[in-house]
Amino acid sequence: MTQDILELKGIASQVRRDIVRMVHGCQSGHPGGSLGCTDYLVALYFSIMKHDPSFNMEGAGEDLFFLSNGHISPVFYSVLSRSGYFDKAELAEFRKINSRVQGHPTTHEGLPGIRIASGSLGQGLSVGIGAALSKKLNGDDRLVFTLHGDGELQEGQIWEAAMFAPHNRVDNLIATVDVNGQQIDGPTKVVLSLGDLRAKFEAFGWEVMEMQGNDMTLVVEGLQKAISLSGKGKPVMILMQTEMGAGVDFMMGSHKWHGVAPNDAQLQQALDQLPETLGDY
Amino acid sequence: MTKYTYTEKKDTRSGFGAGLLEAGKRNPKVVALCADLVGSLKMQDFINAFPERFVQVGIAEANMIGIAAGMTIGGQIPFTGTFANFSTGRVYDQIRQSVAYSDKNVKICASHAGLTLGEDGATHQILEDLGMMKMLPGMTVINPCDYNQTKAATIAIAEHHGPVYLRFGRPVVPIFTPADQVFEIGKAWMVSEGTDVTIIATGHLVWEAIQACEKLEAMGISAEVINIHTIKPLDEEAILKSVSKTRCVVTAEEHNRLGGLGDSVAQVLVKNLPVPQEYVAVNDSFGESGTPEQLMEKYKLNAPAIVAAAQKAIQRKG
Numbered sequence: 001m002t003q004d005i006l007e008l009k010g011i012a013s014q015v016r017r018d019i020v021r022m023v024h025g026c027q028s029g030h031p032g033g034s035l036g037c038t039d040y041l042v043a044l045y046f047s048i049m050k051h052d053p054s055f056n057m058e059g060a061g062e063d064l065f066f067l068s069n070g071h072i073s074p075v076f077y078s079v080l081s082r083s084g085y086f087d088k089a090e091l092a093e094f095r096k097i098n099s100r101v102q103g104h105p106t107t108h109e110g111l112p113g114i115r116i117a118s119g120s121l122g123q124g125l126s127v128g129i130g131a132a133l134s135k136k137l138n139g140d141d142r143l144v145f146t147l148h149g150d151g152e153l154q155e156g157q158i159w160e161a162a163m164f165a166p167h168n169r170v171d172n173l174i175a176t177v178d179v180n181g182q183q184i185d186g187p188t189k190v191v192l193s194l195g196d197l198r199a200k201f202e203a204f205g206w207e208v209m210e211m212q213g214n215d216m217t218l219v220v221e222g223l224q225k226a227i228s229l230s231g232k233g234k235p236v237m238i239l240m241q242t243e244m245g246a247g248v249d250f251m252m253g254s255h256k257w258h259g260v261a262p263n264d265a266q267l268q269q270a271l272d273q274l275p276e277t278l279g280d281y
Numbered sequence: 282m283t284k285y286t287y288t289e290k291k292d293t294r295s296g297f298g299a300g301l302l303e304a305g306k307r308n309p310k311v312v313a314l315c316a317d318l319v320g321s322l323k324m325q326d327f328i329n330a331f332p333e334r335f336v337q338v339g340i341a342e343a344n345m346i347g348i349a350a351g352m353t354i355g356g357q358i359p360f361t362g363t364f365a366n367f368s369t370g371r372v373y374d375q376i377r378q379s380v381a382y383s384d385k386n387v388k389i390c391a392s393h394a395g396l397t398l399g400e401d402g403a404t405h406q407i408l409e410d411l412g413m414m415k416m417l418p419g420m421t422v423i424n425p426c427d428y429n430q431t432k433a434a435t436i437a438i439a440e441h442h443g444p445v446y447l448r449f450g451r452p453v454v455p456i457f458t459p460a461d462q463v464f465e466i467g468k469a470w471m472v473s474e475g476t477d478v479t480i481i482a483t484g485h486l487v488w489e490a491i492q493a494c495e496k497l498e499a500m501g502i503s504a505e506v507i508n509i510h511t512i513k514p515l516d517e518e519a520i521l522k523s524v525s526k527t528r529c530v531v532t533a534e535e536h537n538r539l540g541g542l543g544d545s546v547a548q549v550l551v552k553n554l555p556v557p558q559e560y561v562a563v564n565d566s567f568g569e570s571g572t573p574e575q576l577m578e579k580y581k582l583n584a585p586a587i588v589a590a591a592q593k594a595i596q597r598k599g
Contacts, residue, residue, distance in 0.1 A: 058356050066351075107383045115354050117383045120374050126344045127379055130351020130359075133336065137312070138355050157375070160344035168336075 004047065009216050010277035011082065012042045016247045017274045018078035018091055018281065024267040026095040029103065032257035033149060034075035036180050036213070036242035041079045043219045044145060048227070053084035055112040063142045064131055066116055068124020069149035069178070070104040071259070077101050080113035081281075088281040122155025124148060125175060129165050132173040143230060146175045151183030154192050165235040166205030174226045176238040178213065182255035197239055206237040213240035214247075248273055282498055282506075283473040285491050287455035293485070294392045294449050296428035298323025300435025301360055301390075305331050308358065311439050314349055315362045316342045321451075322362035322392050342367045343375050349387045350379035358386055358439055364398075365391035365448055366407035373413055380444050381417040388438050389414075393451045394424075395535035396563065396580055397485070397573040406568035412540025414446035415513045421445045421466060422513040424534075424542075426487035428456045430510060433464035441466055450535075452573045454485040469516035471523075475505035478591045479523040482533040483509045483542045486561070486582060490533055493587035504591060512542055517549045524550065529594040530558045533587050538562035557597035559590035 015038050023029035045051070049063035067076050074094065081088040086100075093099035100109040104119030116127050128146035135142060152158065165173060177197065185191050201208045207229050211222030222238065229236045244258070245251030248270040262270060305311045305327050313327050314336040328335045336352075338345040342363055349359035361368070368391035369376070380387045391410065398406050415422045421443060425431040431449050438445045462470075472487065473494055482490035487508045494504045505523050509516065524530055530550065532543035543560040550556060563580050577583045 058354060060355070064354065116350060116385075117378050120378045123343075123347050123375055123379050126347020126375075127351035127354075129344075130348035131354045132351075133348065134352045134355025134357050137334070137352075137357060140355070157341075157343040157347065160338075160341035161347065164338060164341065164344055164348070 005216050005220065008042055008046055008220070011046055012038050012216065013274050014276065014278040015042055015075060015078045015082065017271055017276060019074040020248065020262060020267055020270040021280065022074045022078070022091055022094040023261045025092060027261045028095050029074055029261060030071040030259045031074065031262070032182070032244040032251055033069065033072040033178065033180065035248060035251065036244045036246045037072055037147065037178050038075050038247065039216050039219045040147070040176065040213050040240060041075050043216065043223055045079045045083045047220055048223045049145065050142060053112070055085055057115060059115070060138065060140055061142060063145065064115065065145045066124045066128045066131070067105060067118055067147055069121060069147065069152050070118030073103065073105050076105060082278065085113035086111060091281045121149070121152040122157040125158055125161035128173055128175065129161055129170050132170050135172055141172070143227065144173050146173070148175065148177045150177055150179045150181065150188055150194060153177065153194055162201060162204045162206070169233050170235050171231050171233050173235045174230060174238065175235065176240050178242050179239050180242045180244040182244045182258060184255065184258050186255055201237045205234060207232070207234040208237045208239065210239045210241070213242035282475060282494050282504070285457045287457050289456050290453040291428040291456055292451060292453050293425060293428060293431040294321070294451065295323050296431030297390060297392065297435050297447070297449055298326055300432035302326045302330060303432070304436050304439035305334065307436070308439055310356055310358045311360065312336065312352060312357045313360045313362065314338055314345050316340055316345050316367065318363050321364070322390070324362055342372045346372045346375040347379050350383060350385045353385040353387060358388070360388045360390050362390045362392065364405060365394035365410050366405055369410040369413050370407060377417060381420050384419060385444060386442055388445045388447060390447045392449055394448045395450060396568045396576040396582065397450050397452050397535065399451065399573045399576065400570050402570040403567040408537040408563050408568065409540065410448060411512055411534070411536050411542065415545065419444060420513065421511070423466065423511050424448045424484045425510045426484055426508055427454055427458050429458040429460050429462065430464065433462060434510065437464040437466055448484070450485055455488050457488065457491070467511045467514040467516060469519035470508040470510065471519065472506040472508050475503035475527065477503045477527060478529050478531060478595050479505045479507060479527045480531045480533065480587060480591065481507045481509055481520065481542065481546055483512060484535055486533040486535060489584045490587055492584035493591065496584060496588050497591055502591065502595065509542060512545060515545050515549065520546060520549055521553055524554055524556055528556050529598050530556060531561060531587060531590040531594055532558065533561035535582055536562055537565055539565055557594045559594045561586050561590050
C-alpha cells in the first residue's frame, strides 16, 4: 500500500470519528450513510478534485462537488473542515442553534464549501448538470461530481435528469450513487426495488461503471477511471457499493442506523474502533 | 384623472420574449431554459440570436429548475420558461430548496397565468402562484400590466441579483405603458391621481382599473389608480400615502383572493392605517373553460366589478 493511500485511510478514520461524535453531540443526525460514504468523500477532497478551500461560489477553474442526499451532512462537513474550508471546532456546533453547520447543508448560513442546499431528495443531479453546462459555456474544463443515495433514485426528478444529461452530451459530469441497499423504512429491495441500475442508466446513454466504495485503494482507482471515461460525449455514472455504517461494526449492515444517534457507551465503542490520526475537534 | 388610450393590443408574453432578447444582447451571461413551450413563451428570437445559450429540457419542469440553479454556479443568469402552473405549483419544492433557500440568481418566468388562459380550463389556470411565490423568503414577485411593462420588467430582472418570479398572461391586452418608462423593481406606478378611493391593481387588471376610473369619474367619484407591478417587495409607502388621502381601497388581481395582492395590501393597512378594503379577485374557486372575456365577466375580474367594489368601499367609509 502506498504512503498516499495510508494517509487517506488515516484521514478517513478521523472523519469517521468526527461523524459519530457530531451525531452524538446533538443526539440527532445520520451516521449510517455518512460512514458508508466516508472513503469516497475523503478520496475526492484529498486526492482527486482540484479545489480551493479559500472558496468562492462560482468555483471557476475548480472541480465542483454537489451532495444530493443532504442528510449525510456529517461526512460532508467533516471533510470540508479538514480540507481547510472552515475550522474543525465548528463541527461541535452541528445541528445546534445559531450554527452554520445546519442539519442539512445550506448556502443560507454562508458556510464555505456549500454551493447548494440539499435535504429534500432528488434535486442534486439536475443541479450538477446545470453547473456542468455552465462550465462548458465558460470554457472551463474542470469536472462536476455529484453523490446520491440509492433510495433517492426513487424520486422522479432523478430520471428527468438521467434522460437529459446523455441527450445533451454532458460529459464533464461524474455522478455517483451510493448503493448501500438501505433506506429509512428498510432495505431498498423491500421498500421499492430499484431494479437493474446499470441497465437503466446505460439505456439512457450513460457510461456506467461499478466501484467498491469502502476500500480506499479501489475508491481512488475507481475515481481515476471515472475521470478517464469523462470528456467522451457521455456523462459518467459510478454505482458504488458501500456498507451503511462502514467502520463501526455495530452500525453496519442495517438500516437501523440511518438516522439514529449513539448513546455515550455506543460512542465510546465506536471510537475504540477508529484510530485518531489528526486530533478530534 | 390622467387619460390613457392605446393604439395597439399585444400579449404580455411577447413583451417577455422581446425583453429576453434584449437582456441577452446586453449581458452574455443571460441564458434561457424552456420545458417544451418555446412558442408559447415567445423564446424563439432569443434562441435564433443565442442558440448556445438556450437549453431545451423537455417536459421536465423539476429538472429545469434544478439545472437553472446549477447554471448560476459559474455565473450564468438563467431565465426558465413554462406555464405559470408548471412554473410554481409543480416545482414548488425545487424552487424552495434549490433556488430560494440557496439564494440562486434564477428568473422563473411564467406565462398563461390565471383565468385568461381560457379554454384549457382549470388544470392550467393557476390562481395561487403569487401567494406561493411571495411566501418564499428572498423571492421577488413581479406581475406587469402590458407588453411594454413586461418587456421592461424582463430587462430589469436580468440586472437584479437574486431569485425572481415574473408572471404574465396569454391574451392580447391594450398597450398603455410608455415604451420608455423605466421599470423600477419594488416601486409602484401612480397611474392616475384621485381623492375618493384608491384602486390598487396588478397585471392586466390595471387596464380594467383605468376603465373603472373613467366610469367612476362620470359618476362624480374621483379614484386614484396605482399599478403594483411588484407584489414583493411591496411599495408600502405608495400605498399608505394614497390611502391616507382616500381612506378606502379596492385591490384587483387575477388571482385567488387568498394570498395574493389583496392580502399583501391588507397586511400593510391593518398594521398602519385600517380602512375599508374590497377585493376584486377570484373567490377561492378553481376556474373553468371559456373565452378570456367570458371568464373575466363570470368571475367578476373586470371594470364593472371594480366600479361596484369602489362604490362599496366608499359606502363603508361611512
